[in-house]
Amino acid sequence: MERVPETARPSIADAALVVVKIGSSSLTGPDGNLSTTAIQGLVDALAARTEDGTRVVLVSSGAIAAGLNPLTLPKRPHDLATQQAAAAVGQGQLVAAYTMAFRRHGLNVGQVLLTESDVTRRTHYVNARRTLVRLLHLGVVPVVNENDSVATQEIKFGDNDRLAALVAHLVKAQALVLLSDVDGLYDRPPARPGAQRISDVRSPRDLEGISIGGTGSKVGTGGMTTKVEAAGIATGAGIPTVLASADQVGPALAGEDVGTLFHPVDRMPKGRVLWLRHASTARGRLILDDGAVRAVVRDRKSLLPAGITAVEGRFSEGDPVDLVSRTGRVVARGLVNYDHSELPAMLGRSTHDLAADLGEEYRREVVHRDDLALL
Structure with a gap:
């Protein structure tokens, strides 16, 4: 891929290792089924980024959402057992869809399912890092998701935004891109007249006075709050983070002025400290x-x-x-x-x-x- 000589966000455009997270609502159509068009569009953008040698880790929600239709469930279930059943059915469909989409670009994918203990216990997260790093060295695109089919309420991340931030730290990524159905952080609810997109967040002070809410779609668990919190985890580890809509993935990866860029902080905590503070319950x-x-x-x-x-x-x-x-x-x-x-x-x-x-x-x-x- 030919790079644009100058970009508004060189920290994103020049990153050698990028973690990209996409939410359930961006992967499914109105009927609740996985959207092959949405998946192919995402994969095309990620594959284009890999052409210049950039390594990509994809953190993808969607397993539970993918299992709703086969199980004839009208919406995301509330009880843990049904969520686990839907995830068990849907995870295979999700990975199969990614495998086919990446194969069109000559790329292999590797599924990596994580629970909270995989990133809080030392031996577990060392093993998780070793697996992810080896997959990247082999030219494989890791597709990471929470292991919803076995995770209990006590060991769940809660949403894949936080998981993505922790994975970005785990693999020592140079950038994190959070994709959803929202095209950035606004100074007020986007539906209100006069709402303006916030292009850059350089410190927590930039968020003072801004109402951050939202609980996510009917097929997802996250909202704007979890995305801002995930950005705080990543930038606290020195990783610049972009929040953008899924249809902006190409421009976001190219460093164009879309979405909201959260700039990294100057002082970074040690790795163990960051994991204990943000990954553990x-x-x-x-x-x-x-x-x-x-x-x-x-x-x-x-x-x-x-x-x-x-x-x-x-x-x-x-x-x-x-x-x-x-x-x-x-x-x-x-x-x-x-x-x-x-x-x-x-x-x-x-x-x-x-x-x-x-x-x-x-x-x-x-x-x-x-x-x-x-x-």
Whole structure:
């Protein structure tokens, strides 16, 4: 593909690795079926971008929507079991459609289904990254989706906007493009007279006074709020993000002034911190005394059992938990090194005493400082 010498957004046009996310409503027609025209149009634009050596990861919603018609469901079901059934039926149709569309351009696709644990537990997300990177090196276009057919409410991302932002960080993308049926962020609801598109968001201050709402279409789960939040995750990791409509995918990838560009922030958190902060859902809470709060927040030290006053929830070793002050303020999130049933007997005791009474394995921290993200 011949590049335009100068673009309004060179950070997007020149990106060597791009993550593109598309929502369910942009892939289905009025009858709820997958639209081959919409899929082919998207794939044509992505294939054109790959011609100059750009690597592309596609995060695609649509599995549940694709399963509605075969199961004669009039709309997206609310209960988890039916959602999982629809996803199981629809995921095959979705990937088959992408396989055929990309094959016309001589490209192979690889399906990658993720759950939240795949990006919160260290061994899992290392494996997820290894798979995605290898697919890209082999010239394959990864098609990523949440594994809706097995995910429970407790381990769901909630929407693919957040998943796309986390995948962009996982593969170290240079750009993220969020596509939907909305052509950008507006300074007021687009239907209101005088509404103007916001071309650039350079900091959270640019969003002050702007009403951000919307709950998505009847076949999707996201809305403008989730897209802005996803942009915040990505730009917080140094990744410029464009929010545009699906029919603008070509111009958006070319760096033209369409949609809304969210500029990256200057300071980027470490990878583990970003994942803990945005990808994880706490399975429980540890209540800390004032000294432990100071040690964790101010001194950036590990959490020891001596500073914990109470344990709430049911969790296992390696699960994310919230660290909470006596006043109820969540100060950090981290990966706990003990099961919820082990901790009550350890509270207020030093690791030295615990090791002497229970064994050397109890000398370890409750949450190591390398597995902590301040909130």
